Amino acid sequence: EAGVVQSPRYKIIEKKQPVAFWCNPISGHNTLYWYRQNLGQGPELLIRYENEEAVDDSQLPKDRFSAERLKGVDSTLKIQPAELGDSAVYLCASSTRVDTEAFFGQGTRLTVV
């Protein structure tokens, strides 16, 4: 069974530029998460989807971050414009339901210069 697929694996951009990350969850998983992980820290939730509905986006900086999950499958996370402090690893995860274990992708390492 294929796991959670993310792309790109690495991205280096200049500050103020836009960037987008893509995630394909495990087939049949209704719950999708985007996390941000800073060096030496645990992942922090940005947004959680149940099918195509964003049910928890309280930690998403809405002035510059946006996300969508088309048809309840793939998801895209966008930052516009990027700031130096956005440098981190962005992780996508999915689960069958919100109360079951989440499976993570490899992550996208973003460096803003």
Add this chain to the structure above:
Amino acid sequence: EDQVTQSPEALRLQEGESSSLNCSYTVSGLRGLFWYRQDPGKGPEFLFTLYSAGEEKEKERLKATLTKKESFLHITAPKPEDSATYLCAVQAENTDKLIFGTGTRLQVFP
């Protein structure tokens, strides 16, 4: 406020030297506690879910236990390939939010 604290931050073991990692939590109603392993440059890999005090789960050299205030990840006779960061996360009943600790970085030397 829901909180997860892991200790120690880092642990160095000789191959075969058993030890335990601690995860202390404060949450208003525990739905579940999750253990993950994370290798450098990779996403967290799921290990165990524990739902109620007294529950235990085992997988190879790893055993996870749960009380009302903390969880332990016991590593028996570790091998160098067990070297990784081990993350603990708790999910609260009222928010569904998964809160991660900062992890324990384990190094096992031959």
